[in-house]
Each structure stands twice: as structure tokens, then as C-alpha cells.
Amino acid sequence: MMKIGLETRQKHPNVGKISTCRGCGAPILWLISPKDKLTPIDPAPTARGNLRIDLDYGVWLMILNFGEVPPEERYISHFATCPNAKEFRRG
């Protein structure tokens, strides 16, 4: 995994920033997916989360082995928790 470079920051200027969901008003953290897509993550960890995040790199990864990731380090996509995900997706 590579540290976020200038090219990535130019492509995703909002990486690592927190903004407000247009669907529900909750805070969302913008991080890069394994497919290099900027996606909203809930900034607070949750035991039922299926992602781990690396803020230094501004990326998230699916948790493959839950035994290696304590509950307080698990995160979840805002798409999974937003009560207005349909509106949110429409953006």
C-alpha cells in the first residue's frame, strides 16, 4: 500500500475530510476504496463494522479476518447506515 501521493490528492481533494451527509445530516468521512473511489464512511467505529481504515493513507479496506481487528477499530460504510441512503445515492 502506498502513502497518498500528490496524484491521488489531486484526483480526490476531499480525501480524509469530514462533511455532512445530504441525506440524513450525519457526519461522514471521505476515504478511498480499494477501487480508488471516494466513498463516505461513518467516522465513529462500530463493532458491527466490516471495514478497517488507515487515516495516514486515507483508505479503507474490507476486514477479512475479524479476529485481527478489535471492535473499536471497525468501521462501516455510510451507505450501510444512512436512513436516507436512497436520497443520498441520488446525491
Ligand SMILES: [Zn+2]
Ligand atoms: Zn446519511
